[in-house]
Amino acid sequence: MKKSYWSVALFCCCLSAAGAQQTDVQSVAGNVVEWRHHLHENPELSFKEYNTGRYVADMLRSFGNIEVVRPAETSVIGILRGAKPGRTVGFRADMDALPVQEETGFSFASKTPGVSHACGHDMHTAMLLGTAKVLSGMQEELQGTVYFIFQHAEEKSPGGALQIIKSGKLKGVDAIFGAHVIPNMPAGSIGMLPAGAASSSSDGFFLTIQGKGSHGSMPQMGVDPIVTGSEIVMMLQTVVSRNVTPGEMAVVSVGKFQSGDAPNVIPGKAELAASIRTVTPETRKLMEERVRSIIGHVCEANGAAYKLDYVLGYPAIQNDAALRELAKKAAMEAVGAKNVFDAPRLSASEDFSYYAQVAPTYFMIVGSGDGPPNHNPGFRADDSALLNGVKAEVRIILDYLNGK
Ligand SMILES: [Zn+2]
Ligand SMILES: [Zn+2]
Missing domain, CATH: 3.40.630.10 (Zn peptidases)
Structure with missing residues (x-):
């Protein structure tokens, strides 16, 4: 303020x-x-x-x-x-x-x-x-x-x-x-x-993407959780711009993305966390549905497993x-x-x-x-x-x- x-x-x-x-x-x-x-x-x-x-x-x-x-x-x-x-x-x-x-x-x-x-x-x-x-x-x-x-x-x-x-x-x-x-x-x-x-309501999620570690020179042998996580982060940007009614207040911010330690190692997992804000019950529900769908489908398309904890805070x-x-x-x-x-x-x-x-x-x-x-x-x-x-x-x- x-x-x-x-x-x-x-x-x-x-x-x-x-x-x-x-x-x-x-x-x-x-x-x-x-x-x-x-x-x-x-x-x-x-x-x-x-x-x-x-x-x-x-x-x-x-x-x-x-x-x-x-x-x-x-x-x-x-x-x-x-x-x-x-x-x-x-x-x-x-x-x-x-x-x-x-x-x-x-x-x-x-x-x-x-x-x-x-x-x-x-x-x-x-x-x-x-x-x-x-x-x-x-x-x-x-x-x-x-x-x-x-x-x-x-x-x-x-x-x-x-x-x-x-x-x-x-x-x-x-x-x-x-x-x-x-x-x-x-x-x-x-x-x-x-x-x-x-x-605003204060929701969010904690996500662990379980991939498969591999040598950086042999990506075909692994499942890359960084690429999977990156696709998720980018696709989440379309929820507000493509799914929420223009003029409705909604925010998705990924505030945590941690994975890997070395340039030549594809890591086994990535951890993401995000904050989600809305002001109406309808948009709140829509956000959860879209976020869950994007995470599930992107992980599936990449052959990665995942654990999603979607947290509902206080409503608006x-x-x-x-x-x-x-x-x-x-x-x-x-x-x-x-x-x-x-x-x-x-x-x-x-x-x-x-x-x-x-x-x-x-x-x-x-x-x-x-x-x-x-x-x-x-x-x-x-x-x-x-x-x-x-x-x-x-x-x-x-x-x-x-x-x-
Ligand atoms: Zn207080
Ligand atoms: Zn207070």
């Missing part, structure tokens, strides 16, 4: 929206910073968020009217049932940290060597706790049900989202929202990702157009129109994409201020982004439940 794109001066502290709800949001300002610092100091890796899960569950219980369920060992869902009947909306925050040695210089830096919240999931968790606290104080006027989804293991395939979905605990949820902090956007600005594909996030509209209006009301802008599709992938199996989804981004990118040891999300995040989340949830 280029810095210049975000460098427009968008941020101002004033709020255009008033009302009781905003006052309540202000009342959790101190809490969210305190929670964020605690979480940041005590990061836990994917699938190991035991203390984090307990902390979140205890905090939700302390609000007094939130039912706590545990859909997986380290994840938590808080359910707030409004006094009036209505729809059910979910908001998801991920909670896991990364195996990265922190270099932020924060006074509340990680106390665990080699582990830190370098992707800002501490921010997501603190914001959603703040949102839960604000809304728990509004139960009497709440029209419908809110699921606060605190998800484990976003950073590690196969990801925590699938486990939560498989638990069946999200049954009956009508829409699911999520947010991610991104640097080099003014802290507290809200970026509305596009409708449709809002990230599919943002619902109506939810985007609602979220954009709500965000503008919550933090001021000047702080909300249209954001381009994310190049990264996210397991939030799986929630589209449950209900229509919308994923947005929250600016965390200047600094190094997510996953960098120096990634420094600014505390000042937290409150706008809560304001936007609260407004989106209320507007959805009120049928706006």
Whole structure:
């Protein structure tokens, strides 16, 4: 993401929206910073968020009217049932940290060597706790049900989202929202990702071509895995140019091709690996079919055996157009129109994409201020982004439940 794109001066502290709800949001300002610092100091890796899960569950219980369920060992869902009947909306925050040695210089830096919240999931968790606290104080006027989804293991395939979905605990949820902090956007600005594909899927393959070694002067006695692999690499270039509909986003990049040691030896095998990116389920399927077909047929034509491991990563996030509209209006009301802008599709992938199996989804981004990118040891999300995040989340949830 280029810095210049975000460098427009968008941020101002004033709020255009008033009302009781905003006052309540202000009342959790101190809490969210305190929670964020605690979480940041005590990061836990994917699938190991035991203390984090307990902390979140205890905090939700302390609000007094939130039912706590545990859909997986380290994840938590808080359910707030409004006094009036209505729809059910979910908001998801991920909670896991990364195996990265922190270099932020924060006074509340990680106390665990080699582990830190370098992707800002501490921010997501603190914001959603703040949102839960604000809304728990509004139960009497709440029209419908809110699921606060605190998800484990976003950073590690196969990801925590699938486990939560498989638990069946999200049954009956009508829409699911999520947010991610991104640097080099003014802290507290809200970026509305596009409708449709809002990230790319991240797939790939590992291939071993088994040929037959021979003397370089006697190629007829062997099966050359380098020639076979080269034909595969070249033919893969035709998938995007000849098979994918023009205008559809698709990438195949072979990033590894290793074989042989000497100029006069035809080696016995070659190893290739590739990254494959798409944004629609149809193109994703087409890519896999074509890649498998090319590898199989080229190897067969050359008399080579092969082992192919085709790896499906997270699919692309599919943002619902109506939810985007609602979220954009709500965000503008919550933090001021000047702080909300249209954001381009994310190049990264996210397991939030799986929630589209449950209900229509919308994923947005929250600016965390200047600094190094997510996953960098120096990634420094600014505390000042937290409150706008809560304001936007609260407004989106209320507007959805009120049928706006
Ligand atoms: Zn990450
Ligand atoms: Zn992340």
